[in-house]
Amino acid sequence: MMLILLLAVASAAGDGLPPMPDAPATASGECLRSLPLSKGSSVPVALVDDAGLARCSAVCEPLASYAHLLQLEQHAILVRRLYEIDTHELKASRDRWRTEAENATSQPWHQAPWFVAVTTTALVTGALVTYDLSTRSTQ
Numbered sequence: 001m002m003l004i005l006l007l008a009v010a011s012a013a014g015d016g017l018p019p020m021p022d023a024p025a026t027a028s029g030e031c032l033r034s035l036p037l038s039k040g041s042s043v044p045v046a047l048v049d050d051a052g053l054a055r056c057s058a059v060c061e062p063l064a065s066y067a068h069l070l071q072l073e074q075h076a077i078l079v080r081r082l083y084e085i086d087t088h089e090l091k092a093s094r095d096r097w098r099t100e101a102e103n104a105t106s107q108p109w110h111q112a113p114w115f116v117a118v119t120t121t122a123l124v125t126g127a128l129v130t131y132d133l134s135t136r137s138t139q
Helices: 002-015 063-105 113-137
Strands: none
Touching: none
């Protein structure tokens, strides 16, 4: 549950934080507060009555699962940071290539490939015609 909440928060972080969810309504017979349990010590009086029966319903969660949830939270934060770095690098690369492409298409008309090809063809044709005409007149 915690992981799903962290992923939801991480995915919405770019648009601002989503609103905090309301606390669910308490269930019938639920314990009103969290109570610590320690190995080797007696169970708190708030949990059991004189007959040794439970006064309320609760879940006893191992401490290792909380530690694992904290590790998952740190992992989710790291993944989010890596995603942001990768996205930033991809956007920078895209912008650089876009600028380069725009610069390549916005060169002056006299440097455009079509103009160079037409000019070169006209000059070579003119030189060949001139040479041919000059060799015919001398014969």
